[in-house]
Amino acid sequence: MxxxxxxxxxxxxxxxxxxxxxxxxxxxxxxxxxxxxxxxxxxxxxxSYNASSLASGRSRNIGIVMPTVSRWYYANVLQGATQELNERGYDLTLYNTSGEQRHRDAVFQDLLMRQRLDAVITVTLKLTDPELHQLRSVGKPLVALGGLLPEVQTIRVDDFNIASLATEHLVSLGHTDIAFLGGADAFNVDFKLPGARLDGFEYALDQADIAVNPQWLLDADFTTAGAYQKVRSLLSNPRGRPTALLCVSDEMAFGAIMAARDLGLSLPGDFSVLGIDGHELGELFGLTTIAQHPAAQGEAAVARIMELLGEGGAEDPAQTLPVDEFFPTEFVLRTSTAPPAAG
Amino acid sequence: MxxxxxxxxxxxxxxxxxxxxxxxxxxxxxxxxxxxxxxxxxxxxxxSYNASSLASGRSRNIGIVMPTVSRWYYANVLQGATQELNERGYDLTLYNTSGEQRHRDAVFQDLLMRQRLDAVITVTLKLTDPELHQLRSVGKPLVALGGLLPEVQTIRVDDFNIASLATEHLVSLGHTDIAFLGGADAFNVDFKLPGARLDGFEYALDQADIAVNPQWLLDADFTTAGAYQKVRSLLSNPRGRPTALLCVSDEMAFGAIMAARDLGLSLPGDFSVLGIDGHELGELFGLTTIAQHPAAQGEAAVARIMELLGEGGAEDPAQTLPVDEFFPTEFVLRTSTAPPAAG
DNA sequence: CTGAAAGCGCTTACAG
DNA sequence: CTGAAAGCGCTTACAG
Known part of the structure; x- marks a missing residue:
């Protein structure tokens, strides 16, 4: 060489x-x-990057930490982030905290700390105080995607608002019997986003003077199959069923639609389903949803990092940059939602 | 510090x-x-990893290069690889060649070459001669996942065999009117795996003395939506339709099933569908498939790398290791395949 | 605009 | 088992 x-x-x-x-x-x-x-x-x-980094203190390498990579949201965030980074001549180092706690500890205590990174992006992780402290102690820029972290630059969608908007849509169609399918933490995705979404749901119903039926507040494991089971049960209750359902993820909404169809319901006449995500399969299912563009979120996180590193041309990043930004989402109307059948 | x-x-x-x-x-x-x-x-x-690497020449950092990360197969390979690597105290650096050619060039000419990596795993990439030469010139271990590269350690599934096995399954159920849905290159996934799979399909039909109907040799873009369109057309042909379909990916098989259902066909009575992949949604669809466990493939690639780096405890890696290994797959029988309806 | 030199933080023969 | 020292391949004041 x-x-x-x-x-x-x-x-x-x-x-x-x-x-x-x-x-x-x-x-x-x-x-x-x-x-x-x-x-x-x-x-x-x-x-040699190693030599260059050692001498200059900059490594052109960004770390990204997520609880898993194989699920839709994460895979897409990663797709956006890695493209944007490679584009700029940066490396992306991926850390996966899934699995055992030991695993996660190793990531935070060792890997992340070895000074091979210029900055780190955390996705959907709620850091513990020691973890946060540790990350801060290295003094590298930090951007949190998908959940607010104290005193950390944050990019996230407005979960409360998304859910209340979605609910208003159903209400405006004339629904009053509306169920909610939240997500139970399958792995350690730490932010209780379903919480904020549930709040938004309840708020919108309250504004419309519609009572929340606690029996219709469900949750599943964020998977299509898990949602299928829950919704099948929900719709099979002989004492009555809702005419509409808000799911906190599109993948769960797919399961809901499949369950309804398997029970012989016609959609959206008998049952309206609304998702949140903007999954590409949504089109095939005709799913009305609120798209959150995770790949674009990944790109935005990278762009933010670059500003913090002074590559964006900003004068004084610390002063000019917002600390907590809501990433724009988009209401996508398709055919899975309609007014409830008369009677 | x-x-x-x-x-x-x-x-x-x-x-x-x-x-x-x-x-x-x-x-x-x-x-x-x-x-x-x-x-x-x-x-x-x-x-400091940088200092350590500079002094020792080893960096405890493995590169992985793939054409995209957001699709099912890749996301799962990555999930397996990153877990296994983090487990062993290694970093994983991700390179995404998607998008423009310029992008890909940058990855191979710059990023990969900066000597920050101990080894690299390529996934499903057919390297050009210059690229291969370049990679070899750095003298780092190289493992190709999902496609054979000349003189490179390879881990892949036996596409020919998978497809012929799948076809035999349909034949053994009594089908003679069998269609094939291959995959057109959507992005630069360079190996013509649909090619080997098509060969296996044709071979098995030939063995059973069944003629291949060229009209029933289709391809789509590997997406559910793309497959949906193609299969809908296929099944709407007034001059007759096949009784069974082999799809080269589960995601396309889902589209096929949805298309058949939307046309009012009953499955599997009127139409059998068989996939290849082992996608988790397969269970909900009742999809018979051949599972290839991509996360396990990612782990296997890492394990192979570790052996090559001498972390596996092998004496003489170069001698003891196979150069081209078929990764085991698993036939999963569910309810999407059955004998054709009589008459 | 250019070069000599110190220094980044380690690892590893070498000599003991 | 241990230490002094060279060296890994760069970057960057410093002096010109």
Whole structure:
């Protein structure tokens, strides 16, 4: 492997000049610049990030920590973040806290701390005080996606508002018998987003003077199959069933739709279903939903990080940047919601 | 940040001893070891990976390159790989080649080459000769998942065999009118796995003396929605339709099932559908499939890498390891396949 | 604009 | 078992 010395030798300049020419920092004459570029090319030179990082303290490497990667939301956040980062010549290092606690501890105590990162993005993780403290102690920029962390830059959707908007939609269609399917924590996704969404649901019903039927407040494990079971039971109750259902995720809404169909209900005539997410399968199911664009959230988190690192061109990031930002969502009307059948 | 010097000072030993005590390399007296451990703990010391890597040449960081992360297969491979890696105290650096060619070039020419990685795993990527050459030139272990690369350690499923087995299943149920839904390259997933699967399909039909109907050889874009459209058209042909369909992915099989249902066909009486993948939604759809356990594949790739790095305890990795391994798959019989309705 | 030199924080022969 | 020292490959004041 050619080192910077080899390049310097070949270009007939010092290593300092090579470093400046290649990095773009500092003044270099056009002639030197070209000689260096040629020499580097001839030798197939690529700089050592380790050496560069050690010397400069910057590593062009961002860490992202999430409780799992295989679920829709996380996979899409990651897709957006990694594209945006690679685009900018940054590496993305992925940490997965799923599984045992020991695992999570290892991530926070060791991996994250080894000073190989310029900044970290946490997704949907509620950090413990020691964890937060630890992260802060390294003094690297930190952005929390999908949940508020004290004194941390946050990007999240407005769960309360989303849920109340969704509920208003159902109310405006004429529904009064409305059920809610929240999510039970399957893994350690720590934020109680279903909580904020439930609040929004109840608020909207209250505003409309509609009583909440506690029997119709369900939760499932965020999976389609889990939702299917719950909704099948809900709809099979001989003492009556709701005419509409708000699910806190599209994947659960799919299960709800399948359950309703399997019971012979016609949708949306007999039963309206509303999701939250903007999952691509929603179109096929005709699912009305509120899209939250997770890939764009991943990109936004990266953009925020770049500003914090001073790559955005902002003067004084700490002053000019909002600390807690609501990421815009989008109401998508399709065919799974309609006025309740007369009678 | 406490450095190794601080620890040495506090423990009353040299930095060399601290390094040896903490890394476990070389002999250290029990007393020194304990003094070091205490000092490190007191100071909250964590070593700098950059410095360590620079000095030792090993970075405890594995790169993984894939064409996208948000699709089922990739997200699950990643889930398995990252868990396994974090478990072993390794970092995982993720590279996404999706999007523009420029993007992909950047990954191979720059990011991957910066010597921050001990090894790399490529998923489903068919590398160009220059890319392969470049990767080889860094002399790091390389494992290809999901597709054979010349002279590279490979882990993949036996696509031909999977497809012929699946086809035999349909044949053994008595089907003779069997369609095939392959996958058109949506993004640059370079291996023509649908090719090998199509071959297996045709082989099995040939063995059973069943003619292939070229009209029933379809492909879609690997999405549920794409498959839905294709299958809807297929089944609406007034001149006759197949009684069974083999889809090269479960997600496409879901679309096929939804299309058949929407046309009023009863499943599996009127129409049998078979998938390949082992997607968790398969259970809800009652989908018969061949499961390929992508998370386990990700773990296997990591395990292979570890052997190549000599962490597995193997004597002579180069000699003892297979170069091309078929990852085991599993036939999962559910309710989407049955004998064709009489007449 | 340029170079010599110190320094980033480790690891590892080497000598004891 | 232990330490002094060289070296990993860069970056960056500093002086010119």
């Amino acid at each position: 050619a080192s910077i010395k080899d390049v310097a030798l070949r270009a007939g300049v010092s290593v300092a000049t090579v470093s400046r020419a290649l990095s773009g920092n500092g003044k270099v004459s056009a002639a030197s610049r070209e000689a260096v570029a040629n020499a580097a090319k001839d030798l197939g030179y690529v700089l | 406490a450095s190794i010097k601080d620890v040495a000072l506090r423990a009353g030993v040299s930095v060399a001893t601290v390094s040896r005590a903490l890394s476990g390399n070389g002999k250290v007296s029990a007393a020194s070891r304990e003094a070091v451990a205490n000092a490190a703990k007191d100071l909250g010391y964590v070593l």
